[in-house]
Structure formats: C-alpha cells, structure tokens
Amino acid sequence: MITVHHLRIGRSIFTVWLLEELGADYELQVYLRDPSTFRAPPELKSIHPLGKSPVIEDNGQIIAESGAITSYLLEKFDGQHVMHPDRTDLKTWATFTQWLHYPEGSVFLPLLIKMLLLRNSQPHAALDAFSNAEIKLHLDYISQQLSDKPFILGEHFSGADIGITYVVSLAKRIGVLNDYPILLSYLEKNIARPAFKRAIERAVE
Numbered sequence: 001m002i003t004v005h006h007l008r009i010g011r012s013i014f015t016v017w018l019l020e021e022l023g024a025d026y027e028l029q030v031y032l033r034d035p036s037t038f039r040a041p042p043e044l045k046s047i048h049p050l051g052k053s054p055v056i057e058d059n060g061q062i063i064a065e066s067g068a069i070t071s072y073l074l075e076k077f078d079g080q081h082v083m084h085p086d087r088t089d090l091k092t093w094a095t096f097t098q099w100l101h102y103p104e105g106s107v108f109l110p111l112l113i114k115m116l117l118l119r120n121s122q123p124h125a126a127l128d129a130f131s132n133a134e135i136k137l138h139l140d141y142i143s144q145q146l147s148d149k150p151f152i153l154g155e156h157f158s159g160a161d162i163g164i165t166y167v168v169s170l171a172k173r174i175g176v177l178n179d180y181p182i183l184l185s186y187l188e189k190n191i192a193r194p195a196f197k198r199a200i201e202r203a204v205e
C-alpha cells in the first residue's frame with residue numbers, strides 16, 4: 001500500500017488526486033505547516049532529508065518530487081495506458097514527458113517569486129519584472145496549447161494534466177489568471193472531476 005506524506009496546504013493534494021484517478025489504495029500521513037513560517041514541520045525530515053512534500057512510500061522505498069512520483073504511480077497503476085502513453089510510441093511519450101516535467105521545471109519558479117513578493121511589503125522591481133514576464137510567457141504558452149483541445153495531450157485527461165493543473169491553480173491563487181479564460185475553464189473542468197473532489201474530501205484540504 002502506498003503512503004502519501006501530505007503537507008497541508010500544498011502540492012501533495014495533486015498526488016492524492018492522481019491516486020484517486022488511478023483507483024489505487026493509499027493511506028495518508030498528514031502534516032501541518034508552521035503557522036508563522038509556513039514551512040513544513042521537522043518530522044517530514046525523518047521521512048526524506050529535504051523535508052518536503054509530496055513524498056510517497058511504497059514497500060520501503062521513499063520517492064520525492066511530484067514529477068517522479070507521478071511517473072512511478074503511472075508505471076505502477078496505469079498498465080492499460082489510459083493516463084500515460086506507452087514508451088514504444090516514443091514520439092508521443094516524449095511529448096508527455098515534456099509536459100510532465102514542465103510545471104516544476106519552468107512554471108513554478110516565477111509563480112513562487114510572485115507569491116513571495118505579494119506576501120512581502122517591500123517591492124523589488126527586478127524580481128517583479130522577471131516574474132511578470134516569465135508568468136506571461138508560460139501562461140500564454142499553456143493557454144495556446146489548450147486553445148484547440150480539452151486536455152494538455154489532446155482529447156483525454158492524462159497524468160500530465162495533474163502538474164499543469166497545479167501550476168494553473170497556483171496562478172489563480174496569486175491572482176494572475178484573469179486574462180486567461182481558457183486556463184480558467186481548464187482549471188474549473190479538472191477540479192470538478194469526481195477524483196479531485198474525492199481527494200479534497202479525503203485529504204481535508
């Protein structure tokens with residue numbers, strides 16, 4: 001059975017969502033952030049040296065990093081390739097892998113910078129200019145990709161939509177999604193999925 005080390009509030013809810021989509025058995029170990037620093041509690045460091053979430057445990061193996069966890073869970077539970085392409089179709093698999101790693105690899109950092117600037121009363125012109133330009137670049141790109149298809153790989157929901165939904169939801173949370181109707185409806189559609197609702201109920205997000 002998979003154990004998910006779930007930090008509230010944060011991106012591990014997206015791992016829980018994936019497990020619900022896959023219909024996998026799992027248990028949750030819930031951690032709360034320090035209310036003053038908003039950081040993870042020290043107990044998470046006894047699970048993985050980085051002390052971050054998500055981390056999953058399966059048969060004694062510890063796996064960190066959302067993208068790697070998504071790959072692992074798809075390999076383990078999506079043998080029919082409903083939510084991820086088969087590697088034998090290398091071209092489609094490469095596109096999938098790009099979308100799988102893009103949210104954490106490129107989109108998250110400018111969103112984080114913007115979020116920290118919004119929390120801080122001191123302005124920082126250079127960081128503000130950098131994060132605004134990068135956020136626009138990425139949101140334009142994702143929006144353009146979704147302009148002619150309902151999901152990031154095409155007609156069907158896939159494992160790559162999990163991470164993309166995460167960064168789009170973060171963009172909404174920090175108030176930079178208003179000019180992106182395509183992304184707003186993509187987000188609405190995905191969080192209305194029964195598996196997402198079950199994840200929220202179970203993780204009490």
Ligand SMILES: N[C@@H](CCC(=O)N[C@@H](CS)C(=O)NCC(=O)O)C(=O)O
Nearest residue numbers: 010011039040052053054065066104
């Ligand atoms: N790149 C990692 C990032 C993990 C991460 O930073 N998680 C945040 C929660 S959303 C965290 O644990 N923050 C608490 C802390 O750093 O103290 C991933 O994709 O899983």
